[in-house]
Amino acid sequence: MTAINALRTSTSGLNAQANKLAGISNNIANSSTVGYKRVDTQFESLVLEGSSSGSTALAGTAAHNRVEISKVGQVQSTGIDTDIAVNGNGFLVVNEGAGSDGKYLATRAGSFRPDANGNLVNSAGYYLQGVKLGADGLPVGSMGDNNLESLTTVNISDTSVASSPTTEMTFWANLPSTQTAPSLTKPEANAYVTSVDYYDALGASQTLTYRFQPVVLDDTTTPSSNKWTMEIFDSATGTGTATDGSRLVGQVAMEFWDQTAGANKAGTIKALYALNDTGTPAKMGDPASTLAGVPTGFGMGADDTTPLGTYNTIDGTLTVNVAGSVKLPIKIGRLDSISGMTQLAGNYTPVKVEKDGSAFGLLERVSVENDGKVIATFSNGQSRAIYQVKLAIFPNADGLNPVRGDAYEMSRNAGAVRLLTAGEGNAGTTSGGALESSNVDIGTELTNLIETQRAYSSNASVVRTADQMLEEATNLKR
Incomplete structure (x- = not known):
């Protein structure tokens, strides 16, 4: 040389x-x-x-x-709900324009924030793309899953959830077994009361008040009656106090098995009773056959022939009319079942209280699940998925063409793009409230x-x- x-x-x-x-x-x-x-x-x-x-x-x-490009960085938590990190293989799809009319790019820079219009945009000015979901959780539109044109900019503005009425309720309580013993002293009328909210057809919050009273006999030489009356009052019905008679929509008496029935039946519902005008228990019929209806002549309210509620022995529901004429089935438990109303030793305790329905709700926060679903949480406590973020998968990710803002153009060298749900196939998962560091x-x-x-x-x-x-x-x- x-x-x-x-x-x-x-x-x-x-x-x-x-x-x-x-x-x-x-x-x-x-x-x-x-x-x-x-x-x-x-x-x-x-x-x-x-x-x-x-x-x-x-x-x-x-x-x-x-x-x-294919070498991943460490995922670190940020605590910001709209930050998104990809764990493993895949890229977030972004667009240069808010209207998804620009160029589609791939990125792992997931520091997204809502802009003035509610569009999620990262620090480089790229808009997050996803599949919009309807109220039923299904994609809006009929484009294929692997079609970039099926994506739209994720927008969280003006998102709300409609109210839905309560269509079913569960109320189980344990009634203290000692309170049905014979005594000359009667318990206070409102000693055992519980209120449960529900939603009417307009989404307004109403209240059902459950009041339980033990059947106490004056003859102290007789055994415990093991019977209770249950009254249900509706705030949307009548006037006056919560337990005013004009608000009464449900009334039934319950008899429970005593300790001689054995471990599997003791304390469970033995039979149901209608109540006549004077409040005296009147047995409805044989527990095994006719408890589903109310015998003629035994009303539960002012009208002797019209019961306040009907009981279904199959599913253990007491159906009452609330908010005027809306039928609401309330699960109180089947006969001889520990899953329902019980009379056991101990204090009065509501054991299980559940209901569906919701009031009108406004968006409070947005989070991202591991499968890429963008979950909206509303002021009424409801939540639902509003977008599905897809991950872009390439045969040769290192063949992507880098552009500004830590994004990459889809190129021939990278191979054909596939859009997969996070966690599906060889796609990684997403982490909300986290970012991938350098x-x-x-x-x-x-x-x-x-x-x-x-x-x-x-x-x-x-x-x-x-x-x-x-x-x-x-x-x-x-």
Whole structure:
């Protein structure tokens, strides 16, 4: 190799190391950038010509910077609901325009915030894309799952949930067994009262008040009656106090098995009774056959022939009319079943109180599930999925073309894109309230910086030496 060739080779080394230094400086500068992928510099030797005898004419080296797109960074929690991190394989799909009429890009920079119009946009100005879901949780529209055109910008403004009336309720309570023992002292009328809210057809909150009174006999020589009356009062019916007679919508008496019935039946409902006008218990019929109806002549209210509620022995529900004429089935338990109303030792305790329905609700917060569903939580306590975020999967993610804002253009080298639900197939999962940090390791970059500095200095020394040799050769002519 001549001195000129040495000069040329060392100059290529200086250029290559300067190229690597640019990559290192970019990595260090972006070590705190969300979703940033480090630049790795690869060198290749240059050969002008070679022969079969093994002789070559060397021409130095060239450096190529390559973005490590497929190398993931550490996921860190942020506590901000609209932040999204991808765990594993896949990219979030974003668009340059809020109307999804721009270019679709892939990114793992998930620091999204709502803009003035409620569109989720990240710090680079790219808008998050997802499949819009209806109130039934199904996609709106009929485009295919793998179609980018099926995506739309995720928008969380003007999101609300309609009210829905209560259509079923469960009320189980344990009634203290000691209170049905014979006594000359009667318990207070409102000693055992519980109120449960429900929603009417307009979404307004109403209240059912359950009042229980033990049947106490005056003859202290008789055993416990093991009977209770249950009255149900409706705030949407009548006037006056919560337990005013005009608000009464349900009335029934219950008899419970005593301790002689055995462990499986003791304390469970033995029979149901209607109540006549004077409040005296009147047995409705044989527990095994006719309890589903009310015998003629035994009313539960002012009208002797019209009962306040009907009992279904199949599912253990007492159906009453609330808010005027709306039928509301209330699960109080089947006969002989421990799953329902009971009379056991201990205090009065509502054991299970459940109801459906909801009031009108406004959006309070948005969160992201592991499967990419964007969940809206409303002021009425209800929640539902409003969007499905899809992950873009590529056969060769490193073939994507990097653009500004830590996003990537979909290219031929990356292969055809597939849109998958998070956690489906080889797609990763999503984490709400978290971000993927840069995959840059500062220690590694500082080590590379020192190596690059020394390599650059060594190439510079070769240039100086070659220059001196050429100068000596020039002086030989003098």
